[in-house]
Amino acid sequence: MKVTVKLYAMLGQYLPAGAKDNTVTLDAEADATPASLVARLGVPAEQCHLVLVNGVYVAPSERGARALADGDTLAIWPPVAGG
Amino acid sequence: MAWARRILRVNLTEGTCKHEPLNMEWAMKYLGQRGLATKYLAEEIDPKVDPLSPDNKMIMATGPLTGTAASTAGRYSVITKGALTGAIACSNSGGFFGNEMKNAGYDMIIFEGRSPKPVYLMVQDDDARLMDASGYWGKSVWDTEEGIKAAHGDPQIRVASVGVSAEKGVLFACVVNDMHRAAGRSGVGTVMASKNLKAVAIRGTKGVNVDDYPAFAKAVTDGKAVLAENAVTGQGLPAFGTQVLMNVINEMGALPTRNHTSVQFEGAKDISAEAMAEPRRSDGKPNLVRNAACFGCTIACGRISTIDRTHFTVAERPQYHGASGGLEYEAAWALGAATGVNDLDALTFANFICNEQGFDPISFGATVGAAMEMYETGVLTKEQTGGLELNWGNAKALTDLAELTGRGEGFGAEIGLGSKRLCAKYGKPELSMSVKGQEFPAYDSRGIQGMGLTYATSNRGACHLRSYTVSSEVLGIPEKTDPLVTEGKAGLVRAFQDATAAVDSSGLCIFTTFAWTLEDIAPQVNAACEGDWSAEKLLEAGERTWNLERQFNIDAGFSGADDTLPSRLLKDAAKVGPAEGKVNGLDQMLPEYYEIRGWTADGVPSNETLSRLQL
Numbered sequence: 001m002k003v004t005v006k007l008y009a010m011l012g013q014y015l016p017a018g019a020k021d022n023t024v025t026l027d028a029e030a031d032a033t034p035a036s037l038v039a040r041l042g043v044p045a046e047q048c049h050l051v052l053v054n055g056v057y058v059a060p061s062e063r064g065a066r067a068l069a070d071g072d073t074l075a076i077w078p079p080v081a082g083g
Numbered sequence: 084m085a086w087a088r089r090i091l092r093v094n095l096t097e098g099t100c101k102h103e104p105l106n107m108e109w110a111m112k113y114l115g116q117r118g119l120a121t122k123y124l125a126e127e128i129d130p131k132v133d134p135l136s137p138d139n140k141m142i143m144a145t146g147p148l149t150g151t152a153a154s155t156a157g158r159y160s161v162i163t164k165g166a167l168t169g170a171i172a173c174s175n176s177g178g179f180f181g182n183e184m185k186n187a188g189y190d191m192i193i194f195e196g197r198s199p200k201p202v203y204l205m206v207q208d209d210d211a212r213l214m215d216a217s218g219y220w221g222k223s224v225w226d227t228e229e230g231i232k233a234a235h236g237d238p239q240i241r242v243a244s245v246g247v248s249a250e251k252g253v254l255f256a257c258v259v260n261d262m263h264r265a266a267g268r269s270g271v272g273t274v275m276a277s278k279n280l281k282a283v284a285i286r287g288t289k290g291v292n293v294d295d296y297p298a299f300a301k302a303v304t305d306g307k308a309v310l311a312e313n314a315v316t317g318q319g320l321p322a323f324g325t326q327v328l329m330n331v332i333n334e335m336g337a338l339p340t341r342n343h344t345s346v347q348f349e350g351a352k353d354i355s356a357e358a359m360a361e362p363r364r365s366d367g368k369p370n371l372v373r374n375a376a377c378f379g380c381t382i383a384c385g386r387i388s389t390i391d392r393t394h395f396t397v398a399e400r401p402q403y404h405g406a407s408g409g410l411e412y413e414a415a416w417a418l419g420a421a422t423g424v425n426d427l428d429a430l431t432f433a434n435f436i437c438n439e440q441g442f443d444p445i446s447f448g449a450t451v452g453a454a455m456e457m458y459e460t461g462v463l464t465k466e467q468t469g470g471l472e473l474n475w476g477n478a479k480a481l482t483d484l485a486e487l488t489g490r491g492e493g494f495g496a497e498i499g500l501g502s503k504r505l506c507a508k509y510g511k512p513e514l515s516m517s518v519k520g521q522e523f524p525a526y527d528s529r530g531i532q533g534m535g536l537t538y539a540t541s542n543r544g545a546c547h548l549r550s551y552t553v554s555s556e557v558l559g560i561p562e563k564t565d566p567l568v569t570e571g572k573a574g575l576v577r578a579f580q581d582a583t584a585a586v587d588s589s590g591l592c593i594f595t596t597f598a599w600t601l602e603d604i605a606p607q608v609n610a611a612c613e614g615d616w617s618a619e620k621l622l623e624a625g626e627r628t629w630n631l632e633r634q635f636n637i638d639a640g641f642s643g644a645d646d647t648l649p650s651r652l653l654k655d656a657a658k659v660g661p662a663e664g665k666v667n668g669l670d671q672m673l674p675e676y677y678e679i680r681g682w683t684a685d686g687v688p689s690n691e692t693l694s695r696l697q698l
Contacts, residue, residue, distance in 0.1 A: 008330050008331070008357060009322070010322065022330070049314070050558065052334055055334050056335075057335075077331060078318070079318070080328070081315045081319060081320060081325070081327075081328075081597045082326065083412070083413075083548070083553065083594070
C-alpha cells in the first residue's frame with residue numbers, strides 16, 4: 001500500500017534524496033504503523049513529538065499499534081511551537 | 084525591588100512632563116505592565132470615551148522584570164482604549180525599547196491629551212521633554228527612528244514610533260520599536276498618532292535593581308537552564324521560529340483559508356518555515372538570513388529575511404534589498420492563506436511594508452481576505468477598488484494594497500477601516516472574520532475548538548495571545564487535549580487567560596511558557612520584587628487583571644452578546660480535514676466558562692467575584 005510521509009523542521013534531513021516539499025510516498029507493508037515507518041526512515045523515535053495520521057494526533061503509546069491504511073498521510077514534527 | 088517606583092506623566096495638551104511615584108498598593112495587586120497599566124487606565128478615563136479623542140489616554144508600561152537579567156525580560160506594553168475595537172487594548176512588544184525605558188527609571192509613561200502640533204518625547208534618564216516632530220510627520224517608522232538617532236547623535240537611543248498609516252487613521256496601526264518589533268494589535272498606534280505623538284525616544288543608563296540579588300541570580304540561572312534544555316525553546320523556536328506551525332496547522336485542517344471559506348491551504352508549503360529555509364533559484368540564498376533575539380532573550384525566535392532581488396516588488400527598489408524583520412507565523416498566515424497568496428517574497432515584502440509604515444499584518448491580511456471575497460462574489464467592483472483586481476491569490480494586489488494602506492491612500496484607506504467596518508460599508512457584515520471588531524489570527528476554531536472560546540471571550544477582540552490553547556490542543560504543552568472536542572475547554576481557556584495575564588504583567592515574554600510554568604516564573608518575580616510572589620499569587624493577579632479588563636469593556640458598552648463568533652464558524656461546517664462536518668461548539672463552552680469565572684449567565688462578573696478579587 002502507499003503511504004505519504006511528511007517529515008518537517010529538523011526531521012527533513014531523514015527524507016530520502018529527491019523528496020520534495022518535505023514529502024515522500026512509500027510502499028508500505030500491510031501491517032505498517034507510524035512507528036515502523038519512523039524506524040524504516042531512520043528517524044530517532046524520541047524526536048517524533050507531534051505525529052499526525054490524516055491530520056489526527058497519534059499518542060506515543062499508540063504509534064506502534066495504529067494500523068496505517070492505503071492512502072494515509074503520516075506527518076511528523078520534532079518539538080516545535082509558534083504563536 | 085525591580086519596580087522603578089516612578090511614572091512619567093506627559094500632558095500633550097499642555098506640553099508638560101512630570102514625575103510621580105508609582106502606586107505601590109496597586110503594584111502589589113497587579114504586578115506591573117498589562118495589569119497595573121490597565122488599573123491606571125480604568126481609574127483615569129471614562130470607558131465610554133472616543134478612543135481617538137484627547138480624553139483617551141495611552142500608557143507605555145514595563146513589568147518589574149523588564150530590564151533585569153531574566154531571560155526575555157525586555158518586554159513593554161501599550162495600554163489604551165483600542166482604536167479598532169473600542170475595547171481595552173494591551174499590545175505587547177519585545178525588542179530593546181522596554182529595557183531602555185526601565186533603565187531610564189520608569190515603570191510607566193502615561194500620555195494624556197493631544198498636542199497642538201506633532202511632537203516626540205525625548206527621555207534621557209531623569210530628563211524628559213517634548214520636541215518638535217514636524218520634520219518627522221509624514222515619514223515612515225524606519226526614517227523616523229534613524230532620523231531621531233542621527234539628530235541626537237546617539238545610536239544607542241531606542242525609539243518607538245508610528246508610521247504614516249497611523250497618521251492617516253488606519254485603525255489597526257501599530258507602535259513599532261527597534262525597526263521591526265511592534266505593539267501590533269487593536270490600533271494602539273492609531274491612538275498614539277491621534278495625540279500628535281510621533282515617537283518616544285529613550286536613553287536609559289540608571290540600571291535596574293532587584294530585591295534579593297543572590298536569590299534572583301539563582302532563580303534566573305535555573306530558569307535559563309529550563310529554557311535551554313527544553314526542545315521547543317532550546318531548539319525548535321530558534322531554528323524555525325513560529326513559522327514552523329504553518330504546515331502543522333494546515334495538516335490538521337485548522338488553517339483559515341481565503342477568509343475562512345476553507346480550513347486547508349494548498350499553498351501552505353510555499354509560505355512555511357521550511358520554504359523560508361530553501362535556497363531560491365535566482366541567487367541560491369534562502370529567504371531566512373538568521374534568527375534574532377530581543378533584549379535578554381535566550382530563545383531567539385525572531386526571523387531576519389531578505390527578498391529575492393529579482394522579485395517584482397523590489398527589482399527596481401534597492402532600498403528593500405537588505406535584511407529586515409521576516410515573517411512570523413501569524414503574519415505569514417494573514418498575508419498568505421487568508422488571501423490565497425502563496426508567493427513567499429510577496430508576503431515578505433508586504434511584511435516589510437507593515438513594519439516600515441507601522442500597521443498590523445494580521446488585521447491587514449485578514450481585511451484584504453474579506454475584500455477579496457467581496458470582489459470574487461461581485462460585491463466589490465474594480466471601479467470601487469481603484470482598479471485593483473482583488474482575486475484570490477493575486478500577489479500584486481496584496482503588495483499594492485500594503486503600500487496603499489501604509490500611506491492611507493486609495494482603496495488602502497478603506498482596508499485601513501478593518502474588516503468589520505469595511506464589510507458593513509458594503510452591506511456584508513457577516514464576511515468580517517472578527518470578534519469585537521478585531522480580526523482572527525491563524526487558527527480556525529472549527530478545527531481547534533478551544534480557540535473559539537478564546538476568541539469569543541478575549542478582552543481585546545479576537546486574539547491568540549490571550550489564551551493560547553493551541554499549546555495544549557495541538558502541541559501537547561503542558562498536556563495534550565483533543566482539539567476537536569469542547570469538553571474541558573472552558574477550564575482550559577480560563578487557566579490560560581489568567582496565567583497569560585500574569586506573564587504579561589511581569590516583563591517576560593509569553594513564549595517562555597512553552598517551557599516554564601508559573602512555578603518557574605514565581606521565584607524570579609519573588610526574588611526581584613518586594614512582597615511574597617508565589618505562583619498562586621501571580622495567578623490571582625492574572626485573574627484580577629482579566630476581570631478588571633472585562634469590567635472596563637462592560638462599562639464601555641460591551642456585553643455577553645459580544646462574546647460570539649461570525650456565523651460562518653458557527654453554522655458552516657469545515658469541508659475537509661479532521662474537522663470535516665464540524666462547526667465551533669461555542670454554545671457548549673460559553674455557559675460553563677461564565678460559571679467557572681464566577682460571572683452571571685449574562686457574562687457579568689458577580690459581586691462575589693469582584694469582592695473576592697478586591698475589585
